Amino acid sequence: MITMITKELHNIILLIDSKLRDISKDISDKESIYARSIKLNEEVWELMSLVLANYWDQRDEKLLDFSKEKLGHEFADVIITTLLLAKSMDIDINESLVSKLIKIKERWLI
Numbered sequence: 351m352i353t354m355i356t357k358e359l360h361n362i363i364l365l366i367d368s369k370l371r372d373i374s375k376d377i378s379d380k381e382s383i384y385a386r387s388i389k390l391n392e393e394v395w396e397l398m399s400l401v402l403a404n405y406w407d408q409r410d411e412k413l414l415d416f417s418k419e420k421l422g423h424e425f426a427d428v429i430i431t432t433l434l435l436a437k438s439m440d441i442d443i444n445e446s447l448v449s450k451l452i453k454i455k456e457r458w459l460i
């Protein structure tokens with residue numbers, strides 16, 4: 351099996367997942383999935399806010415707050431939150447990436 355997710359990233363996701371479960375012991379798996387879904391939506395919103403700040407007219411205070419580093423961090427937040435949601439739904443994201451990329455290659459490269 352090809353490794354799409356590095357061991358380090360995988361281990362960090364497991365660590366964050368474990369810490370989040372420790373601090374929210376009283377919520378069910380279903381509630382955890384809801385919470386992570388809402389968090390993913392928040393992170394996508396934060397990313398889109400910075401994209402808009404950089405590429406379209408925004409209020410001056412938003413433009414002053416923009417940096418390429420912050421934009422990169424928001425992309426990272428979306429990826430990490432997505433991986434945490436997949437983990438809570440028992441999705442093997444490495445396997446999903448490999449099989450999806452095969453489909454994408456077939457569609458675009460053949």
Ligand SMILES: [Mg+2]
Pocket residue numbers: 393396423424427
């Ligand atoms: Mg964020």
